[in-house]
Amino acid sequence: MTTQPILRVDHLKAHFRSSYFGVYREVPAVDDISFDVAPNEIFGLAGESSSGKTTLMKTIAGLIAPPLELIGGKAQFSFMPPETNLYGADPAQLARIRWSKLSYIMQGSMNVLNPLRQIRSIFRDFAAVHIGGSNSDFETKTVNHLSRLRLDPSVLDAYPHELSGGMRQRVTIALATICRPDFIIADEPTTALDVIVQKEVLGMIRSIQREMGSSVLFVTHDMGVHAALTDKLGIMYAGCLVEAGRTADIFNAPQHPYTRHLIHSLPRIGDTVQRTGLTGTPPNLANPPSGCRFHPRCPLASDICRTERPMMRQIATEHRVACHAVAGDDA
């Protein structure tokens, strides 16, 4: 790649470690994950529940608290000084970066907005320190920014409970984008919304991202959203990244057996082909299968899959797969 990535995740490992009454448990929720996010790109992460998506997000954002521990690797943002992680950075530096360079759109908008504060105060709490200027300047900026998300200035006087779910989610998006951050982490921002509102909200995330040229790391388990929104896509299974590449390549030519199954099992309107579910169940991460974590459910599993863990290999331009059954050059 010619351009410098804005986020480089390099062999990141974060495990949940707990020890109670002499019983030691280690859950490898993020296990040796590497990927890059380029500027002005929406990178999607897909995977089922308990595949480690949210833990990966937390590790990247430096929100690591026991029992989660960083075991190895790093997540390097280009706006940070070289060789420094967000995790363990000094609080003053973090305060400067958070919200102005790196922001979040969370899943439950009701839980993000303080129910006792008006939206105007919430905006001031979050963003005023980064934007600076007088109160009236800040107010004008906020109103202008809200109008971009088709929100009326009157929402500033409202309390969160007075707004509908879609409006609250738009407020959190406005809140996350008002400082024009370079990088936005969106963790299932539309899962709780109705389909009609979801489409509207996704369109807004997209247009505002295009306008500001930020990068977005977009996490959802809804493959339809990924197909419509993201530029690149990473598929997670049981704490590992099993396939990553351009969204179009992954949908048109999925390589990993899990991805292939995931994409072929999606029902579509206007298509009556019989779809099947995968046999078996997702593994328990406290006791993951040996070798490739997908092998107990994989139709292509052979002996090597049971003993040796497949590494990510380049199979085409910007398309990497971790599978023994898929031929490719060693990356």
Add this chain to the structure above:
Amino acid sequence: MTALLTLNNVSKSFTRGGILSRHRIEAVKNVSFTLENNRPEIFAIIGESGSGKTTLARMILGMQEVSGGSLTLEGNRVGGRTRKERLAFMAKVQPIFQNPFEAFNPLKKIDYYLLLTAMRFGGAVDVAEAEAAADVALRQVGLSLSEIRGRFPHEMSGGQLQRVAIARALVSKPRLIIADEPVSMVDASLRMAIVNLFGELRDKLGLSIIYITHDLATAYYIADRLIIMQKGEVVEAGAAREVLSDPQHPYSRQLRDAVLSPQVTGSLSIQ
């Protein structure tokens, strides 16, 4: 043909507020449809949140009184009047809920639920009979009693637990199953297995299933008929594939157009 379930102008309204600020909320307005006795089908109810889908389901389950219209199961009033009638009704109509982890008490073993249902509704007189009934039901969903005996809900995956919930509903040999968003909490790789299971139950056991969902793609895939609800009213009804292929009502069209197809149709399929 006799009717299994008849809804005739069913309405439900809630009143809110005190003396001064009292207002009525019409959650369900004049909904009518009929499920036939000898034509098992999957009947989908589609709509956004707040459209009255779940209120309708709760009324069919007899968990809530109707405020207008009539709701009958095989000619009898839903819910029954006496305890005996009520138990007989509950044996015929069984629910499956959205989140299997919330549907089961985490402190109780899951076989307890199956045995309890078998004793109370399945007509089992002792534990051996109850176990046999539970095993039959579990085999219908691809599990067996020996697999789940003594296990707690947290030891199962969401998909497995949802299968157990379906098996529990089958123990009493119901005529009708009300499934309220049964697959929205289930992982993508297991979702289709559950949806296919509903198809099998319809074809092999002759069960009618009311499938409540906001996922139009699975409704298209599995349902025979559907109704689309908006703000408590049915805006469109008909054969599932016909309605979804060519929706007539503006709201149905909007809903249909908002479905994100899992196909990459160029970089800007959202505007």
